[in-house]
Amino acid sequence: MYMQNTLILTGWGWKEYAVAAAIALKSLGGKADVMGMSKRRLPEFLETDGGKWRRIILVGLSLGGDESRLASALKALKRTKVTWISTLPMSESQERTIAPFLEVLRIDGALFEGSLVKAVGNIFGVDPSPYLPFAIEGRSIPKSVPRYHELICAAMYAYRNYRDEDSYAMAIRYLAEGVREEAWSDAAKRIVEHWRRYGDRELIGNSPQMKELRERINFTAAHRDARVLILGESGTGKEAVAMQIHNRSSRRDEPFFSFNCACVAPNLLESRFFGHERGSFTGADSQKAGLFELSDGGTLFLDEIAELPMDAQGLLLRVLEGGRFMRLGGKEEIETDVRLVTATNRDLPKLVREGIFREDLFMRLNVIQLRTPSLRERTEDIGTIADNWWFNHFRRHLSDDQKKALTAYSYPGNVRELINILERAVVFKTTDFAKMLAEHREMNAGLFADGATCPHAADSGSPADIPDDLDDAIRRHVHLVFEKYSRNISKAAAALNITRTTLRKWL
Structure with a gap:
């Protein structure tokens, strides 16, 4: 923390927040502290630390946390000027309780469309056009745009998973100063590499x-x-x-x-x-x-x-x-x-x-x-996991009905199987998850014996229970032997007189 007279607080989760904060920082010649902040933590932070700065600029932050506590915290900041810049509307209640203690600079426009970046540029007298490409959300990022996209995403990932607040501030400062990728610190390069490798392996859910x-x-x-x-x-x-x-x-x-x-x-x-x-x-x-x-x-x-x-x-x-x-x-x-x-x-x-x-x-x-709990044990997390994946790919949330439809399945393959279904929905350009799950059940049932829905289905041994298709019959027998030997790959492969690699192909 540099402990300048000015603090820039911006939100997590959207690259546009970080880019807008970088413009504000540039306008101040880099002479400001910068931090990521959530609406939940904001009231407490202002109570305990807000008085350390003469000016606090809230860039894109929602004021939707504890309204009364936030109003009290703002009122207590007698010597600190607080400015709120956002595309988000204020409720009537917030207009009464919070607005009197803020300089409100609200902008018409929607997030993801560059409205916040343009507005902050105009407010602080900085041309926003060089920064707009960095605020693009979703997967369609131009190749001509430097790796700041990855750096910002990696910094947000580091915060969500490891409560690393310094990396986000570093990413915003690099963007404000135009630091080229080859001049990034080892720490910056390390978090980007870590995000590339593990960014899709977060432990998501609040169960x-x-x-x-x-x-x-x-x-x-x-x-x-x-x-x-x-x-x-x-x-x-x-x-x-x-x-x-x-x-x-x-x-x-x-x-x-x-x-x-x-x-x-x-x-x-x-x-x-x-x-x-x-x-x-x-x-x-x-x-x-x-x-x-x-x-x-x-x-x-x-x-x-x-x-x-x-x-x-x-x-x-x-x-x-x-x-x-x-x-x-x-x-x-x-x-x-x-x-x-x-x-x-x-x-x-x-x-x-x-x-x-x-x-x-x-x-x-x-x-x-x-x-690690199975999805069957934490069904309340299914919608959260699916929505997080969908949002990361398309910057759109799933509806409540879509999330509810996805909970109507037991997911024996757990998170991996859930992601497979979402990827299949993308391929076929559909969000009718009820239909997708019906097809998924049918497709999985076809992997095993007629009428069976899982590899552990009972086998009566009668000729009527034996599939006509040779591959289906082999697959059923392999599964039965695998279960007979307590799911030990080495023992089952030896009993079947096949290699472990061949055994896995039939499982």
Whole structure:
């Protein structure tokens, strides 16, 4: 915080807010503090900190929070001039209670159409035309426009997920000063890269289950080394949880690596974990670092940990016990400082009882256990998730009826399946989600046996229950064997005498 005499407060969520704030900042020669602010936090902020500035400019902020508290806070700012610039109308009540304590500069026009940017430019005597391209919303952004779009989106993402308020101010200041992309700080480049990779993996929803999960993530992130086991169905955001643990922890500036334990042949796992020396096996033409070496100082996320074969479980246990490992073919031990986060959609205690997963490894991994709830458990979040996705793509909200239609399905594939339906609606240019869901049910039912709606449907074994289509019959049999062996890919593949890769094609 620069602690100038002037503070610019602007809203979150719209690039036009940030661009308008940048114009105001430029008009002041950069000699102003700038912050993002929400209507909910505004009254409290003005009460506690508003008196630190001689002038506060509210750019695009809604005044729709606690009206009486906001009026009291504004009235108490005897030595601070507060100016409100917005395209939003004031209610009759706000005209009576709030307007007397503000300089109101309201503009006719709609957000997303550049009205706020143009108005702020006119008010402060700055030509808004060079800034208008940066305020474009949606996906149709001209290639000629620099990367400020990504920087602003990344800064807003950093605030929503990590309460990072400094990045938004930095983005606005860069835009005001015309800082070219190659001159951005390492911190700016880092948040943009992070947003590119994880921007579509936010943990969205305000259900009690999600609030509890976020709280537990915060507690977990505060402890730098404690291992974490994340349990949850496929598509519930386990990797997003791992990523948030990393980025809220003191390891945030170090590497974060993600690896799916089921995607590599068992004989290659040692090399992937620990690396190898040149000549250690056929095809090892050069030395290569493994995941534990690459993740040193940071976080390693191992997804589908239950799919690790016994030999690989022993290798993992060894490095967890000693904090050291050797590259395949190597002779020297390498020390590693890695926080390990693992995840599975399987019942690990059951696998331990059945002798499929090592008990000692389970105890090492299960220091902190988090669970990602399914969409069936938090149906109130379905509309929020869908609306957020739709808004990010088209800057339009779904109607209440459209959101309600999307809740009429159980989503066994969870968030991933919900997003698939939305993407399909985009392809077919429809928002009739009731019809889309009916087609989706029919399409999924066709994946399995006649009349079955899920891969776990009972099979009576009678000839009448066997599908005529050969592919459907094979798929049903593969699912039954998969369930017979407690959803263990390795055991089911061995029983069917096929590879794990082939098995996955039929699941």
